[in-house]
Amino acid sequence: MSRGPRASPHKSFKGVFWIQDGRRRNLATLNLVPGFRSYDEVSVVVNGKEYRIWPPRRSKPAAAILNGLKNFPIRPGSRILYLGIASGTTASHFSDIIGRKGVIYGVEISQRVLRELLPVADARRNIVPILASARRPEEYAHVVEMVDVLYVDVAQPDQAEILLKNAGVYLRRGGYAVIAVKASSIDVTLPPKKVYRLVEDRLTRGGLKVLERVDLAPFDPKHAMIVAKK
């Protein structure tokens, strides 16, 4: 007799699940808005609950978790400042995890891209879209409060500076900064590991404690995720 898919909670990260279907095992989050699709994700219903598969080739934190990330600070109730939220692919999974008591302040510089986020934010109700440049944190001071997590994925050469500027204003003491680093957007001439070390050194000099770095290959070659604490 063939068995249907099974869901089990991730042992370390609340709100993150494994879906086992035959020999396939995928990461997933529980859909905060059952029946609503935030992008073209795959949904699986197990025991009446709708899970959304979290694909590591589309979303860097999923790649980091599959590659053994130990510090994943996004949990039910988290307040997050997300720089470079784009149309919300990754943010939709964060939104599932943080639930109704959490909030994501999502900063995006491109109006065209942010427009795609609006229906997602509308349905989910825990995402606040902000059209602004993350280089100018003072511009969203009227909306954003102190947060538990600062998540940075802007793919810009000065990402570390952008992170520190925002951490200085919005990240609470003891909060976490998570940055997705694309080596080639910082320096194409250097080996990726050297670029990651430069970013880590900059964060350390900026007063953060670097806890961990996870390479995102093979899902996202020449990318890494760095987690630091304030």
Ligand SMILES: C[S@@+](CC[C@H](N)C(=O)[O-])C[C@H]1O[C@@H](n2cnc3c(N)ncnc32)[C@H](O)[C@@H]1O
């Ligand atoms: C790699 S994409 C983000 C993908 C998204 N984090 C996800 O996983 O679903 C980088 C995004 O950062 C935005 N961006 C670039 N520079 C920015 C800035 N200075 N302020 C805010 N957003 C910026 C880009 O428009 C783009 O949408």
